[in-house]
Amino acid sequence: MNTNKSFSNFKPAYCSDKPKFSVPLYGLLGLTGLNLAETSTALLTTYLYPNSIELPVWMIGLLQTQPISVAVCLIAWLVWFGLFLKKFNTANGLQLQNARLLDRKRLLLDTNPSVLYAHEDAVTSPYRCTFITGNIEKMIGYTSQQVLADAGFWQQHLHPADKDRVINAIKAAVNSGLNELNIEYRFHKADGNYCWIRDHANLIRSPEGKLESIIGSWIDISNTKSYENELLRLRMAAEASVDMIMLTDIDSNIEYVNPSFCAFTGWQFDEVIGMTPRILKSGKTPVELYTALHETLLRGEPWRGRLLNRRKKTKTFPIAIAGQAEPPDPNLYWAEVSITPLKDDQGSILGYVSIQRDISEQVHIENQLSMERMDTEARLRIANILDRQEPLKTRFGALLDELFSLKSLAIQHKGGVFLREENSQTMNLFLLRGSFSEEFIRREQQIQFGDCLCGRAGKSGELLISDDCFCDPRHDHQFENMVNHGHYIVPLLGNSTVLGVMFLYTDPYPPQDDTRKNTLVQIGHMMGLAILQDLAGRALEEARDIANESSRQKSEFLANMSHEIRTPMNGVLGMLDLLQLTPLTEEQTEFAKVAYNSAESLLYVINDILDFSKIESGKLLLENIEFDVRQLTEEICILLSGRAHAKNLELNCFVSPDLPAKLIGDPNRLRQILNNLIGNAVKFTTAGEVSVELTCIEQSPNRAKLHFSVKDTGIGIRPEQHSRLFQPFVQANSATTRRFGGTGLGLSIAKNLVEYMHGEIGLDSTPGVGSNFWFTAELEIQTSPKSASPKINGLSGCRILIVDDNATNRQILSCFLSNWGASSETAENAAIALEKLQTARLDNQAFDLAILDMQMPDMDGLNLARIIEADPALQKTHRILLSSGSIISEAERISARIAKVLSKPIRQSNLYDILANIIHQEKPQILIEPLLEKTPADYNGRKVLLVEDNATNQKVALYMLARLNLETVLAKDGQEAIIELEHQHFDLILMDCQMPIMDGFEATRLWRLYEHANQLPRTPIIALTANAMQADMEACLVAGMDDHMSKPFNNNKLLEMLNKWLDVKVDRPSVAQIWQPDEMLQNLDGDQELLDELIWLLIKDEAPQLITSLNTCLANNDASALSQTAHTLKGIAGQFCAKALQSLAAQLEADARQGIISPLATENLIMALEKLCAEAQLVISQAPDT
Template sequence: MADPHTPKNTPRLKDRLLHPQTRSSAARLADRVLLMGVGVASVYWIFASLLFSLNAETGTFLTHFLNPGFNEFLSRLLVLCFFMIFGSQVGYTLRQRQALDEALAGSEEKHRTILENIEDGYYEIDFQGNLTVFNESFRKITGYAADQLTMQDFRRLLTPAETGKVFGVFEKVRQTGRAIKDLGFVIVRRDGARRWVETSISPVTDSDSQVIGYRGILRDVTRRRQADALKQEKMAAESASRSKSEFLANMSHEIRTPLNAIIGLVELLLASPLSREQREDLKVVQSAAYALLSVINDILDFSKIEAGKLELERSPFNLRDFLGEALKILAVRAHEKHLELAYRVAPNVPDRLVGDPHRFRQVLLNLIGNAIKFTDSGEIVVFAQCDSLENDRLMLHMAVRDTGAGIPTGKQALIFDAFSQADGSTSRKFGGTGLGLAVSSQLVSLMGGRIWVKSVLGKGSIFHFTAAFDVNTAAPAAPVLPADVDLSGLRVLVVDDNATNLKILCEMLASWKMVPKAASSAESAKTVLTRMQQRGEAVDLALIDSDLTRAGTLSLVRYIRSREAPAARITLMLTTTTAKTADRYNAEGVAMVVTKPVRPSDLLDAIIKSLSQENVPIEVVKEKRSGEQETALPPLNILVAEDTPFNQKYIRRLLENWRCRTTIVENGRLAIAALANQNFDLVLMDVQMPEMDGITATLRIREEEQKTGRHIPIVAMTAHAMKGDRERCIEAGMDDYVPKPIASATLRKTILRILPVAAPAPAASEAAAGTDAGADLAVLMEAFNNDGTFFKDVAGMFISDYPPMLETIEKAIDAKDVELVSRTAHALKGMARNFQADTAAATALKLEQVAAAGRLDGAGELIRQLAAELGRFETHLKAMMARVTG
């Protein structure tokens, strides 16, 4: 197509090609040559006739023209034929030339059309670098108009750095006469933009094959270059992310390993006789160690979330009890600052949920911990309400309100960024990395919610977040009163100087159809009692805060005891509980003590026990302290593979306290050698060790066991905290996994879970099953966190589930299906251990081991023995269930 900017004589591509007018002129010339031949032959005929008439003696011109003689006719005919043949030959030659020209013109037209319509630019330049030919795409790539490119120096399109390189290649083409492909360089468009291009360069030759210039195809590859650059950046970022993950895993191990020794040895020292000053110093060390562990966990969580490698778990939990447990973790810190810590769950919020309670607790503790840190006086209250509930899918709305310093409006969005705080100076005053809220924000997002804050400077803050959970419709919705317990109409005096906590307690009591009488101080409580006495009413129960100001708690307790006589049972709410405190209040006639923040289930248990007719000594409703039942662990011979001296010392001391015999080796190779020379009950295997790591050692041990048919339990100990570490250990053949720093209670529970506890003597076992059903009840209730409802639910599931499992084993024995026998016996063993049915668990273990060895000899006798033991235990379990309230 013609360019309007192209002037006359412009040396563009199409101007060099043959036009249709030229082809028509050639055709007409061939026709004229033929006619000229005919004309010349005719003129000769006339001329010959004239000559013959002049030379002949007879005849006229007309006679010789029309009727020549024979000889005369023959000569004229020869001349005429000569001219006709000559004209025809010339015409043929010209027509052949015309056909060749037309073919060439068609080829050049096709070539021109292709070059004009391709997306790549076509160009030709002379030796001086001037553009002599170019197409439309070349013009578009460079951004110039056609008249601006005509005879323009090619150097103007290049950067100074590229000019020497490009013209050096042109010179090489000139010298060698060979084309060069894929030369890449940068051109500068007319608008100043720089574009990456690639070109091929070949020589332009004349008819004598002499190089007279260069031609090439120019392609814009800027987008491809940018895509390649992005790909390289992405690969670099992924590589950096992998390196960071590896670094964090190694860092976690290197920091957690000595930290494990510090925390463990401090825990052991605190259990030994110490002076008051020594105990206080060790508690400072312990607090600092846990603070450091918290920072490490924040960094690891932030990195895992950022890398998309953190996945949420799904497990059922009780919301109201869960919140109480979570708040108790920080209750001591709040009490030390004289802050009231409470929580309220709206009545319409379902209690049994399914989700990730660990990450939910992490967000809550982060927000509550920050509230305690930045609040000097007042209260911190956690609210839970239903944002939406559709198809058993709950959007839970949580709020943490404090009476602290508040956050400026301009800083409220900043606090959710990593490594940021509302005021940079606070990092010195209060400490912190600024990662907690960033991690919480991302965790909330993973849980399908969002997080935000509302705050007024000087008046406190409210942190809100939402999270999605499934509702467990198969479980009870809230703490349920036992069928034989009726609390409706009971008058309860509730005394608490914190208005929020007072309101929450009254709501709890009203939900159980009790009649709360609220008082905000000891004096107002006495006034309430006086008015009730005037109306002829009496108090059935008094629920009193232990931290009342002014008149004090003890004076109120004595006042109630003196006026209401023994009929009024008193339950005290304590922020901290010690044996000394319990003894003091027991002497004053207090029936029960429940720790704050008060969980509904704890309060309900305390009320029922307070109102019972039994004259029981004071009890403290709280969580079991670690180490209280360490004697339950049987004496074991344990092999420990650990390379760190600090951890070796801690593990040895811990196991010796549990009456276990310990052998320490420094790596996996020595562990294999020790197992070959001695029998052990258990192996505690560190994962990362020199010479041979724990994973490799476990694989070797399991290979040897395939030959012998034996199986020794192996528990992994690792400071690695990245995704997949537990799965990697289990796949290698380990039986369980204990993360570092190792908590003594966690390790003890793990050992008890995977090893059968020595069974009691038959007489004792029979006695327990026959008459003393309550002998083991206290121990079992501690294992079920003193939650009577939970205990009954799980016990009912056990009683209904184990008979079909016994039938499955019997059928599998008949079918000689050793794998099914082993798998079902293993499941029964775990179920029995949950209820500390040690005799049945030991029999199930024997059956599992027989099947795992591929033999079923004696399996029939073992299944009959197991059925009998489980039947006796079922009777024992039902007796315990009858004694449990809640």
């Protein structure tokens, strides 16, 4: 083996460029017993390459020159290894230290945010990197190897927009001899984006100044550039913003303001830097607002709000401040301000940014809208004030108080009103509000148009505003101790005419915007309208007073005329009535009858006029009492049947069977309407018939709507005359008036009465054929207690033949019979009747009864009845005869075996009872219905006191009473009546109301007290009154009378009244006319103790106070207070179930509400209340002890 060759080729380890740490394995190989010499070359080649650990030369030579035993080799290796270890430890320690330093250096460069680079050949290749740190990959995404490998890498990745600029800058730096260059540009990254790089280059030059190399660093400034761009945009936005922007430090020193701030406030940028925002304070913003602002900012929270600030220089327009007492400051402005703390990452406040916007116009609009809203509300309140039912001065005073409360007007709670004299240029002081000097009040009672401010406003009719009373030359009038003020002078216009002015004291320089001006002008118009209404009201009141006085005089006149006419009429009618009862010749009888009818017609005229007067004055009152409308209608027809029969007319009456049994309403007024319509039909019909029909067209559980119809076959009425018929004092034509007479008031009164009953009236008429007058009325149904209705189906199975030549009568009777369950047939004459009777007998359907009319052509009913009686086959058919006035003797009735004779028109109830009695074989009533007046009852032993001052009336009454077998005592006045009553007992008293010395009212009151004091039984007292007014009738009842009878009266009326009261036995006073104690006790659940307590409360407290109040109202002519007192009394009367008293109070209340004060009605009410107290006290004394 050539070991030398092998050695010579070995390169010692210490000659290597880099320290190596490989571990030789020679010793291990020797220990294995291998021939080291033979293998040394391979081993050296394999293990001892230049990077191997260096070995001593001697050891290498030993290993290469001779074989070595294992022991020697081991010893040698051990020696070497020991030496090696010592050397290796020293050398390897230095290497490790250098490696650590190198690693740290590499780590420092790679983690440094700056990329280091070098251009070693800056002269020939100035743009090629020869060295660059590894952190370049983190910056641009390319590795250092990629950068170093490409000579044009840097130029290729420059942003196209930056390339020329950057290269030119480098060239300029190189050529100019600069040693340092800083430049920024964009560099293309591996991800396709660009980053901003700040390049700091050091140009290394030779001593001669030539460029040798470039060493520099790159820093990624993309974020910085982003921040700068953002800041630039923010700055541009701040510079361009129309809002005012301010930056301050933590001590509120101004660091920045934008141009808008300078332009708007007048402060220059250099002036405000270092100052504080206090330069904007106006002193008008409340201190509390600034306190809240500072507290909010100290908490680190933003604050938003409005501030009234001041500019440095004057603007071209002023801003008005409501309520100011000086000219407006043109430098003030309203700002919407937002202040936000600027904080660092730890939340510490570094400063503040303030943004404010001028909102003066917005605030102005808001103020305008707010003022308009407040002014609108104020106008509404003022309108309500002016609409009050109070004197004008009271309303204007309240209006001024309302104006004083408006802050927008800055009024000094001081003002007044001048009102213009009618048709003059003078205004008088009408009202003052506030504190005025005596000098002002003395001197300013009257002003002329054109004089001072108020006179000028009155003359021009336009709103006048004064800023300063001392500087305004129009303010002519000066007063001692007058303080500076402004004025609003408002003309009060009505129909474009100045009616006065309102003057208001204000602070100097009051607001003068259009909103306030319009408000004041509108208020002036409203006050002007109120003045016109007040003038019209006073004129209306005067006219009403005149009308009331006229109405009062008219009522008094009618009452007097009624009394004056009825008094002699009583004598006329009474004597004529008595005259007809004496033996007279036929001619004398005719004369007496004509005279009586004429006097009665005159009485009807008087009654019509009185009724019309009541309707015209609104004093007509309807009663609400229970009555039977079927019975009422039939009675009227029976009453008027005599007139109809006298003219050979048929008067038919049909009342529908399905009518309610009892109704609640005014039967007297209903009777008056029917009397008029039926009477007219009879009057204007010369031949034929008059048919009365009553049906129910609507019915609910509580109310019924009735339809009345009166048809006739009279002269008829032309259509063009229909509308005139229901007007007062009008008839169809003058010829009718001359032929038939009448006042023309009947239908007008009927129309008003129908309307009072919630109905309507009308007619259908054809001239020459006849007329149909109809009307409706709504009445309440009496549901408890229930009254018996006509029986239904009580004649079921009966066959009845109706024989009458009048078709209407046949139809009416058929309807009645059908409703009662009977089967009926009709015949229009005797021949047909006989034929039907025979036919029915042959058919084994004989009639049970035949109703025969007396007056028929060819054969009357009496002869037909005789024929039936003469035929044995027909004798079993019962017969009833209907007569229209003919008198049938008892002998004639019996000879024809007529079961009953009835007068037309027929009552349903009477007809049914008679039919039922005959059909059911009950003993019939065989007496003929009386066609004359009833025989008077036997009054023997009864004693009557007649109290009458008129000699004629005395005679009439005494004659009538004497014919009735009554013992009568005469008293000429009330005083004589009391004397007679004290000395003897009377069963009845007929008391005239109007008499000298003592009238009937006073006499009645005294006698009732006497009865009570002496525990005497109550004597019925009937008022004889020539006054037919409702108030007079009520006054009679209030005074303690039991009933009334209007003059003139005849035998029938007197007999009816005597029958009513002489059959009544009373052991104790009857208090039903004023109140119903039993009903009241029932309402109190039978609590007698509570009843007594309420009575004592009335007697001791309520009644005296009410009587005092009523008298005071009369004395003061106070209609409003009278209405309230009457209303209170009405409630108490209702509690005591005193219907008469309640009615009087309600009427007085209604009149007083219309401003009508009636002393008579008030006195009547007081008397009624006193009567209630007296009778109530009597009830307490009669109450059983508990």
